[in-house]
Amino acid sequence: MPFDPESLKYDANGLIPAIAQDFASGEVLMMAWMNAESIQRTLDSGQVTYWSRSRQAFWAKGETSGHVQKLVEFRIDCDRDCLLLKVDQTGPACHTNRRSCFYTVVQNGDEVITAAPMSA
């Protein structure tokens, strides 16, 4: 069946959550949002482009930082309301300069930081 981005289920703001996972290690790097046009741009270019809710603008990941995400695999969930992107991540995915945004773990009721920012 041909894939049509318009066939997905978007929220009231026309957005769908997209999980980025390192294609090689399986590490979950981040979660961000896409609209239909950013999905089309991602598929057309092979470089992941999100929709920035704070800036209300397309967010070509790594455009300014160089920390680009090359699309390796594009997956849709059973309800068509969430995406899983397997990516080839250059450098850190997180704006804190860590590889993954999920560097805080809850252990015995406390928050523990498990990763330091990567050196430049």
Place this chain on the structure above:
Amino acid sequence: MPFDPESLKYDANGLIPAIAQDFASGEVLMMAWMNAESIQRTLDSGQVTYWSRSRQAFWAKGETSGHVQKLVEFRIDCDRDCLLLKVDQTGPACHTNRRSCFYTVVQNGDEVITAAPMSA
């Protein structure tokens, strides 16, 4: 720092997305939603409990199906608006009886189903 579920950033409906990942294989199994109370129940019980948007009720994963998710690790992202749960999943995570909800891949513009339902 002690972890307080109320310190997270919830959407207008009081919900936060939670990604469930197989703690051993790294496979991303599903994405669902939690509110502060479902987070507390998850941490207290060690069994993952979501909030069902369709039923507007707590959703103790596997309560009826037996396909429970035992919590192995609870992670928060940098913006405190997304969760990553590493889980020990019994059986399929997906309501279609597949291990993961992300069984549809887009390849060369077509949707391809990559996994069959698990046998009972």
